[in-house]
Amino acid sequence: MNGLKQKYMLTSEIAREIVNRAEEKAKELGVRVCIAVVDDGGNLLEFRRMTGAPILSIEIAQNKAYTSIAFGIPTGYWYDMIKDEPALLHGIVHTSRLVIFAGGLPIKLNGEIIGGIGVSGATAQQDEEIAKYAISIIENQR
Amino acid sequence: MNGLKQKYMLTSEIAREIVNRAEEKAKELGVRVCIAVVDDGGNLLEFRRMTGAPILSIEIAQNKAYTSIAFGIPTGYWYDMIKDEPALLHGIVHTSRLVIFAGGLPIKLNGEIIGGIGVSGATAQQDEEIAKYAISIIENQR
Amino acid sequence: MNGLKQKYMLTSEIAREIVNRAEEKAKELGVRVCIAVVDDGGNLLEFRRMTGAPILSIEIAQNKAYTSIAFGIPTGYWYDMIKDEPALLHGIVHTSRLVIFAGGLPIKLNGEIIGGIGVSGATAQQDEEIAKYAISIIENQR
Amino acid sequence: MNGLKQKYMLTSEIAREIVNRAEEKAKELGVRVCIAVVDDGGNLLEFRRMTGAPILSIEIAQNKAYTSIAFGIPTGYWYDMIKDEPALLHGIVHTSRLVIFAGGLPIKLNGEIIGGIGVSGATAQQDEEIAKYAISIIENQR
Numbered sequence: 001m002n003g004l005k006q007k008y009m010l011t012s013e014i015a016r017e018i019v020n021r022a023e024e025k026a027k028e029l030g031v032r033v034c035i036a037v038v039d040d041g042g043n044l045l046e047f048r049r050m051t052g053a054p055i056l057s058i059e060i061a062q063n064k065a066y067t068s069i070a071f072g073i074p075t076g077y078w079y080d081m082i083k084d085e086p087a088l089l090h091g092i093v094h095t096s097r098l099v100i101f102a103g104g105l106p107i108k109l110n111g112e113i114i115g116g117i118g119v120s121g122a123t124a125q126q127d128e129e130i131a132k133y134a135i136s137i138i139e140n141q142r
Numbered sequence: 143m144n145g146l147k148q149k150y151m152l153t154s155e156i157a158r159e160i161v162n163r164a165e166e167k168a169k170e171l172g173v174r175v176c177i178a179v180v181d182d183g184g185n186l187l188e189f190r191r192m193t194g195a196p197i198l199s200i201e202i203a204q205n206k207a208y209t210s211i212a213f214g215i216p217t218g219y220w221y222d223m224i225k226d227e228p229a230l231l232h233g234i235v236h237t238s239r240l241v242i243f244a245g246g247l248p249i250k251l252n253g254e255i256i257g258g259i260g261v262s263g264a265t266a267q268q269d270e271e272i273a274k275y276a277i278s279i280i281e282n283q284r
Numbered sequence: 285m286n287g288l289k290q291k292y293m294l295t296s297e298i299a300r301e302i303v304n305r306a307e308e309k310a311k312e313l314g315v316r317v318c319i320a321v322v323d324d325g326g327n328l329l330e331f332r333r334m335t336g337a338p339i340l341s342i343e344i345a346q347n348k349a350y351t352s353i354a355f356g357i358p359t360g361y362w363y364d365m366i367k368d369e370p371a372l373l374h375g376i377v378h379t380s381r382l383v384i385f386a387g388g389l390p391i392k393l394n395g396e397i398i399g400g401i402g403v404s405g406a407t408a409q410q411d412e413e414i415a416k417y418a419i420s421i422i423e424n425q426r
Numbered sequence: 427m428n429g430l431k432q433k434y435m436l437t438s439e440i441a442r443e444i445v446n447r448a449e450e451k452a453k454e455l456g457v458r459v460c461i462a463v464v465d466d467g468g469n470l471l472e473f474r475r476m477t478g479a480p481i482l483s484i485e486i487a488q489n490k491a492y493t494s495i496a497f498g499i500p501t502g503y504w505y506d507m508i509k510d511e512p513a514l515l516h517g518i519v520h521t522s523r524l525v526i527f528a529g530g531l532p533i534k535l536n537g538e539i540i541g542g543i544g545v546s547g548a549t550a551q552q553d554e555e556i557a558k559y560a561i562s563i564i565e566n567q568r
Contacts, residue, residue, distance in 0.1 A: 012193040047189035051154040056496035079513035100517035183467010212340035229363035233384035296477040331473035335438040
């Protein structure tokens with residue numbers, strides 16, 4: 001149909017598979033995290049708090065997932081992007097639900113954002129490693 | 143220990159099992175719902191939005207789960223409890239995160255609240271039926 | 285000094301005594317409640333959640349105390365005051381922290397509001413009875 | 427029971443005892459503070475504002491208590507933890523209710539978090555000293 005585009009969308013089944021893989025990797029690393037997967041609209045699809053993961057991470061994981069789809073880049077890219085722009089460094093960080101540290105990744109297929117993942121509870125680097133491993137299932141399907 | 147009480151707590155594994163059972167029942171009923179499980183402090187443990195379930199239900203399911211632990215009764219009891227008390231009917235409904243229709247159930251063990259489930263997306267009665275089926279795994283373990 | 289007035293203020297000690305008396309009355313009635321005492325500015329002075337009192341009541345008790353000082357009348361008067369004014373009945377109830385059912389009382393001395401108490405967790409009538417008993421210590425000091 | 431864990435919980439009586447001890451220590455130090463005790467889910471159990479303690483501290487004390495249970499470490503550890511990670515230093519501080527300066531301590535029993543205390547109104551160091559003294563009653567009971 002003219003003027004309408006088609007897009008891929010995450011299903012609940014894939015969101016769950018992504019969360020399961022994230023947990024698998026977290027266990028391998030010996031850490032306890034919260035994991036959130038959102039769709040391309042930033043709306044929550046699947047969430048898990050591993051037993052003993054920080055309550056503080058419930059919100060952070062969801063915000064990382066949201067930030068990932070809301071700007072289309074890994075949350076870990078943000079700091080480098082704003083660090084030499086003082087107005088952004090002090091200003092944009094107040095944006096609702098924006099997270100500027102690693103652990104959130106957009107989930108892309110053929111270059112289009114189809115969702116996002118956010119992981120929180122370990123170090124930012126481990127969080128990102130977990131997120132990366134979890135969504136590699138999608139990349140492999142390309 | 144003097145003055146301290148002991149209580150049971152939900153693990154991530156049980157929360158997931160509860161969500162899996164809720165989805166199983168929802169599929170049997172042919173409906174698509176959001177399912178949230180919180181711990182006894184109202185903090186999210188596990189969440190799922192089935193493919194095609196309403197985005198509006200993301201928040202409602204979580205609020206139903208919260209309400210269940212925050213007052214210790216099924217959310218479906220609220221309306222009957224307040225319908226003849228106009229001050230409550232017009233007033234208490236404004237309490238943050240309070241849901242007064244069916245679909246949220248406290249998860250109890252030996253009479254103590256150990257968590258809550260909230261289901262949203264079908265009729266309130268179906269939401270509750272799904273919630274009931276999902277947590278019967280706990281009752282059976284008593 | 286010209287133009288300045290003097291007022292009485294609740295101390296922490298009296299706030300605590302009020303909360304203790306509220307708990308005493310709650311135990312006598314066999315109920316478990318949250319109790320909040322605020323100063324004349326609506327700012328929290330003392331709070332208690334009795335073991336097993338509803339988590340939902342944490343917010344409601346504080347809002348009842350706030351409403352009491354913010355309008356200077358018992359929260360239980362509100363519904364009768366607005367019930368025949370549909371615009372108020374449907375509108376003013378959305379005001380932040382306004383509670384329109386019983387359980388909140390202003391604490392007055394010589395006709396001046398010096399603070400407020402809010403009780404939540406039992407029936408609205410019991411909540412108010414507890415609040416009334418608790419603050420009678422002030423009335424007696426008049 | 428399979429899959430369920432047991433843990434200790436704070437009662438209202440112990441929360442009050444902790445607050446009483448905090449106030450005792452604050453008086454000894456000649457400072458006026460707000461003191462909040464939350465359960466392991468971050469929900470308020472007991473609160474006191476000493477006469478003359480800053481109104482601003484009402485919220486800070488509660489947030490310190492919340493942060494303590496939500497991440498499981500003293501709030502005073504946060505700054506050292508993030509000071510060399512600029513993305514965290516500028517970013518994570520925007521997390522709801524997160525406090526990154528001293529005065530909040532998790533209350534632990536046998537290594538498990540059973541609640542949290544937050545003290546605010548004096549210097550951060552004094553706040554923490556007060557918190558530490560207050561909860562030593564739990565440690566002593568081990």
